[in-house]
Structures are given as structure tokens and as C-alpha cells.
Amino acid sequence: MSERKLFGITVLFHTPDEIIHAASKVREAGYKNYDVHTPYPLHGMDAAMNLKPSKLGYITLAFGLFGAAFALLFMYWAMSIDYPMIIGGKPFFALPAFIPITFEVTVLLATLATVISMLAFFFKFPFNSHPLHDTPYMKAVSSDKYGICIEADDVLFDLEKVKALYKELNGQNITEIYSSVVEPFKIFEPKFLTLLTLVALLTSGATYITLNKLLYITPFDWLMNQSRVNVQSKSTFYADGFGMRKPVEGSVARNFIPYEYMGLIAPVVPLSNTLIPSNDILSLGKKRFLTFCSPCHGNYGDGDSRLNNQFPNPPSLHSEKVRGWQDGNIYHVIVNGQNVMPSYASQLSRDERWAVIHYIRVLQKAKNASPSEIIEAKKEILSNVAK
């Protein structure tokens, strides 16, 4: 035991008032190297120990300012110089949008710097074998007691005098604390070096296997691999090596029945409308008409679209000629095109073309109805409303 060095003498008190009184007495006695340990911060302790305000605040301030400057400058560089991008119509250097991030980086850096420097400079991290650790004293002051420890390296330290001071202050559990003797750790010991090497080998091996093997194991095939020829992939079956093949000559795609009279002036055999007009058919016709026909022929087929006078004027669908046409002739024009009008075969399916023709007939009827017919129609509407 004789080789162990005396670290200090500790004493315990029961109430906060006692400890504050004791701390001020210890300070008045002239001791410098002493510390007070309490389970929670005590108001008035700074004054009793005559502590100067902590220097930690300067580190917080410096890193806070650095964080603010860094965040602002970085965003300025990234958003207005290196990769300027318009976001929401705001200027490149959109200061109000940058403020929250600046604020956050300021707080983040200030806090991290404070905590790290507190650990590094004030707690002398990594310093995990303080003599007071693992003593009954530390257990007491971290639950419900208040303690003082005067350290042995104080200039005024004298074992008997300190004990007398403690007794005078009515302190309990006066204990001498000895520093434990710690042998310096030998880094070049063969055992330790072997361990290091093993750890290094194991880590590299595990990393290699993970990155190169484990990551490439496919647990399930899902639908990625199927026994068919993918688009644009090579075929080993055909001599020319093309995976994608042309359809057989003369094959017709579903719903794409070719029109026999393509390129002729009129259909050779009169065609008749294959659909019976119904509400659904007429509304489909109206929808398609408004999408594909109305841009030129106008919403009501008058040929009065906005293309008027900018283009060869589109003809009205209410002319004597068109009204006299059979359905098959209109169908022919839709599929084949006429004059400037291109073919709409690829936009409108067969049924859709016939539906459009029904709708055109409705428009023609509405536009050219005789007064008696209008009266009849109105009567019908009224009776429908009455129902």
C-alpha cells in the first residue's frame, strides 16, 4: 500500500445548505485544488466556490459563428455559383430559404463543439480512471449526499489540517482517497500485436466476402429471369441472331382491321354504319369529335375553329354536300383523308369512327331542324322533365 499515492481527502454532508457553507469555508481557508460533488446543480455554488464563468462559451460562440458562415457560404456557392438552379421562381441566392438551414447548422456545430471540447479539454477525455471513481464517496454523492474533495497536490495541503477543517464543519465520512497505481500500457507487446493482426485480417476478410460474394447471392429470382427472349436481346435460335421477329405476312392485329378502299376516291361498295345510336355511342362520338375533329371543324361542325383565316378554311359539316353524303362517304374521308385533312385511321378505331359519324348526324339534324321538329323536340324535353 505504501507505493499508492494520496489523491485527496473527501467528506460528506447531508444538506445543500451545509455544502454551500462548507465550500465557502474551504475557499476562505485558501485551498485552490478542491472540487465539490453534488447529485444535481446547486444554486449559489458558483458564488460559494468563487468560480469564474466558464470559458466554454467562447468555443460555443466561435463554432456557432463558424457554422453560420459555413452554411451560408456553402449554400451560396452550391446554389448560386456551382450549380445554379431556379427553384420556385426564387432568386439563386434565396436568403430567406437559407435561414432555417443556417440556423440548424449553427446550432449543430455549436452544440457538438461544446460537448466535444468539454469532454476533450475539461474532462481530459479519454481519462477513465479518475481516483474518485468506484469509491463509496462517489456512490454517495451521485445519489443523495453532498461532498467535497480537497486534493493532495494543493499547496496548502496538510492531512491533519484538512481533517480538522472537515471536523469543524461537522462533515461525515472523512476518507482518504489513494490513486490506484496503473501500469503504463505496452503497445509493442507480442500478444497485443498478434491480436491487432488477427483483427485486421478478420475485418478485411469479412469485408471482402460481404462485398464480393454475399451481396451477389440472389435469394429469389422474382421475375427477373424468365425463359423467353427479351426485347432487343440476341437469339441463338434464328440464323440472323435477331430476337425480335417481324409478324407473318398478312397477319392482322387485334382491332386493327385494314380498310379495303384506301387511296380510292370513294368506297366501291356503299358502307353502312355498324353501330346502333344509343346514349353511350353518342357520348363516345361526341368525346372523339371534340378531341380530333373540333380543332378544325369547330365544336359544332361549322368549320369555325380558331384556324379560320390562318390555314385553308376547314369546310363546314352542314353543307348540302356533306349532309347528302352516305355514312360510308364520311367514313371514307375519316380513314383516307381528303385534301388537306390527313387520315385519322391510327387515332380512331373502327367503332369510334362510326360513333363520330352518328354524332355528326346529330349535329346536322340539330342545325337544320325545321320549326315543327323543334317544337316536337321541346315538347319531348318538357314531358321528360315532367316525368
Place this chain on the structure above:
Amino acid sequence: MSQNDLVYQKKNLPDSLKRLGYLLLVIGLALGVAGFLFDAQRALFNYLLAFIFIMSIAVGSLFLVALEYIAGAEWSTPIRRVPEFLASFSPILIILVIPLLLNVHSIFEWSHKDIVAGDKILTGKSPYLNTTFFIGRTLFSIGVWSLFYFLFVRNSRKQDVTKDQLLTKKNIKLSAIFIPLFAITITISAIDWMMSLEPHWFSTIFGVYFFAGSVVAALAAVTLATVLLKEKGFLHPKMNNEHLFSLGALQFTFINFWAYIAFSQFMLIWYANLPEETYWFIGRWGGIWSYVSIGLIFVHFIVPYAVLLSQPAKMDQKKLKFISIWILCARVIDLYWLIMPQVHSAKAGVLTIFFEFGFLIAAVGGFLLVFYFNAKKHNLVPVGDPKLEKGLNFRL
């Protein structure tokens, strides 16, 4: 030095304070009335500005009193009489509001029936923004403040004589009722008296913005009064710098809170960029107003922040005095920025500036007088409060 040497002795505030108060009141009122003769509409807005300045300090102080009770704070007990005295303006608000209520028609656009009828938005808001309901809300708010002022102060003063601890408990219960009511009344006051000056505009955070500014102003007024009284020895001799530090810290907190709220309001509107919201800020961006808008950031946030940042500064009486006066001025600029752009008066000129702050000068005089007369009748320290002893022994 025995404990008995350090007891509070009641002293009257000097008569010079009363004289100064009357002088400021008379000068201010004279200037204000002259302004009224010169340009009645502008003078009404100046009066509104002074009224809201008084209201925010009085009601903010009342909030601080309630906060002390409900939080069980001990450090502020020795200086609680200061916010109590400042809050004694709350019942007087009932008289001060009369000129405004008589002139609702010349201040608020929404009180014009013909304009509202031709405006879809104002018609939609008319169930809330109409003269009858408006007057009702105003009287309700002032009524709540006055009622709780009387209750708090009555209990607090009774305690000076009876030293009854139950009175503190009563006040704690009262604060628990008062604080939610305060949140409602201060929000509707902010919306009614300031936001509705531009009735098409809206901002849901406006009430919080006004609350933050009010508490900052009330804290500045309390700090200023406390430092001055402490210097002249009117407070308890055991009061020390650590009480001032706490006031400074609270001021610092609320300065930050104000800035946070003000920026939140601005950034959301700036980012969304909707014309129905942005025009309020655009109106504060033309001509000389842009300097006021930018200046407000520096005056109301950056300067007080920098001054109050360090620990020694919060204990320094000179710095605290300076920054409290600074913050009160910043509060005036903030309110000026909120209210005055809504004046559409053609008679602007050098003369206007001469009359502009008449009512505010009168308000300062009013505060001095209220303080003087309260201090004459009542103790400046709540000598019967059970928390006083602990409060005086407060150490950081």
C-alpha cells in the same frame, strides 16, 4: 452583518418623477391633439399606436405576474410589484379605448357597409368583422384583463398585511384560469386592432407575433424599472445582480422567440408567394418602408441579441438599462411598422413627423404617473409573500 439590517423600508418615489410624468403627459397630449387638428386620420392611427403600446406593456406585465405564480418562480418574487404596477394600466384601457371605439369608422375599412357589400371577401368575413361584435370583443378582452388584474393585485396586497400563505395558492389557481384566457384575448386583440386594418390579409401566426412582441416589451419595461429602482435603493437591499441576470436571460429568450415567430411569418408567405398574402409585405417594401422593414431585423433582433448574449452583460446594470430602452424603442418601431403603412393620408410632410409620437410621449408620462401613485400607496416589495425569503436568497 445581521439579518435584521437588511429589511425593506418603504420609501416614496421622488416628486420629480411625478413632475416629469405630468410634463410628458401634457406635452404629449398637446402634440397629439395638435396632430389631430392637422390631420385627423393620421392622428387617430398615432393614438391607436400609443394605445397598443400601452396595452402590450400592461397586459404583458400581467402575464408575467401570472407566469410567476403558475411556474412557482421564486427569483422574481422580490420584483413582482414592478409588473403589478405596470399592469395597473389594464383597467385604464377601458377609458383609453373610448376615442378609438367612437372612430371605428375612420380607422377600419371593414366598418364601411358599402365597401363590404361590394367585396366578396369582406362579405365573407363580415360575421366576425362587424362593428357590434368588434366592440363586444374589445370590451370582453379589456374586461378579462381588468378583472384578473384586480384579483391578482388584491390578493397580493392583502398578503402584505395578513401574510396569509393561502393567498398565494389562490393566485396560482387564478393564473391557471387567466393564462388560457390571456392567450385568447391577446390573439383576438392582435387580429382586431392590427391585422384587420388590412381586412383582406390574414396570417395565422399574427397573434403569436403580437404576444412575443408584447412580452419582450413588458420584460424591457420591468427590467428598466427594476434597474432604476435598485440603483436608487427603492427595492429590497438584498436584491442582487443574479435577479437582474434572470431578467436579462428572459429578455434574451423572448427576443429570440420574437425573431423566430417574425421570421416564420415572413418566410412562409415569401415562399408560398401567393398574391393574397404577399401584398401586405409588398406594401411594407415600397420607398422608405423597406428601410424600416430591414431595420426592424437589426433593431429588434440582432442588436439586442448581440448585447445580451454574454453572461456578464446580463448582470451589467448599465447595459441592461440601455438595452431595455432600446427594446422599448424597437417595440415602437415594430408597432409603427404594423400599423402606420395602413394610413392613406395625403398630408404627409415634415410637420407630420413632428406630431407623430405625441401620444407615445403621453403614454410614457402615463406610465411614470401610474408607477408613482402606485408606489405611494403600496409597498414596492411583496413583504408578506412566503416566497420572498427564498427569492432574495436566489443564487445562480
